[in-house]
Amino acid sequence: MSAPAIVELSANIELLFREAGDDIADRVLAAADAGIAVVEIWQHSNKDLPRLQRALQRSGVRLQTLLIEGHTPLADRDAHGAFLEQVRRACQAAQTLGCPHVVTGSGVGLPFLRRPQQAAIVADALAAAAQIAGEYGIVILLENLNTRVDHPGTLFDRTADCVAAIRSVGSPNLALLYDVYHSLQMREEPRAELLDCIDLVRHIQIADLPERTEPG
């Protein structure tokens, strides 16, 4: 048996350190006080970015991820223009904040178009997005969300959906966010899933089941 690898934890400060108040910069400082060196946020457009940037610099905390906003259904080709605009905004914010990754899901599926066709349209959007991310030196993380409990209707609800899209795009600016909570809610076997895709995994998120609370 090898010694357990040491994994660095990052904290989503939209959900955690709420006791520090509504100001995201204060939550960064609270995370730093708790010994957390890496944090994640969701939206950037609702935040005072210069203030957040100063808090990150002062505390030495690194921002790991932020979201590409808009919840765009990437299976809808007509929505790709709006999506790519959101990709650019997210990459600009990430660059400002020294954040290496921006996160997106697939958006919802369209009930009257078959999955293989939708997956191909999503891959086209991601290929164009990865090109934009490359201009900023940012990596897009594609994440599948569980449909069984939290996000019904989402197109990419299994790890394999994301893996297939990332492999078909084949860009260094597109990687996988593996969320253990979502994977388990879809009744996946994490050991088997990770073996298939560990080369694509750039970030892992965790929460406990069944209620998406802290581990333990």
Next chain:
Amino acid sequence: MIGAVDPRSSSVVVFELSASIAYLFSEAGADLAARVALAADCGIRKVEAFTISEPEVRQLAPALAQHGVELWTVVADPRTRLVDPQTHSGFRASFRRTAEHAATLGCRRIVVGSGPAVPYQKRAAQLATVTAAIAGIVDTATEFDMTVLIEAVNTRHDHPGVLFSMTDDAAAVVRGVGSPRVRLLYDLYHSITEGEDPAVVLPQVIDLVAHVQIADVPGRGEPGSGTLDWPQYLDLLRRTGYRGVLGVECHPTKAPTAAALAYIQRLCA
């Protein structure tokens, strides 16, 4: 009965078949009356339609009477987003029109799906909203003597984004409404395509099942075109206690449709 794989067991399984005229007999063209005539030529006595418009009602009525064919099911508008309560009054109105059309054609079963889900609300809450929508059509179903058949369809291949993707979703709504007017349509193709094991799922819901539809996996072709062991699945249906009609809803891989149906007709005879 000796067991699921006993080759002799298939000979005792007798199911009546119905044929989807939305999918089958397309060699007759778009005219549903011509498709009914071809179905009757194959010895099919029950057919199933998709949504039906007023002109289609006029097409179908004389053809059904002439050929002695019964319209077994029609489908209520499957695009209504029942997870949105604001759609419910419109849904009740469109369901009433469907019930009127069905009654005109002597059809007593209306298939209802969930429509698309929304990604920002938990499944349990969305199922509760859809349950309320279905409860809202029970009076109309009673008035027209219709049974509402709740159907889950697969998201893995055909219908990504719908709410009812697993049999459990549809069964939860049927149980939640708690009316004999609202029953389950179990579609073997959708169930297997979504990753379910019918041998596990069917016994859990058989008390709710009022209709079963079939197609082969993969490809949704006619039974025999894919990899499913049909004698075994027919045996499972029989052993589980299903005694109703089997609706063939598939894209034939052979022409004419009569040739595509020959295998399942032989198995069910």
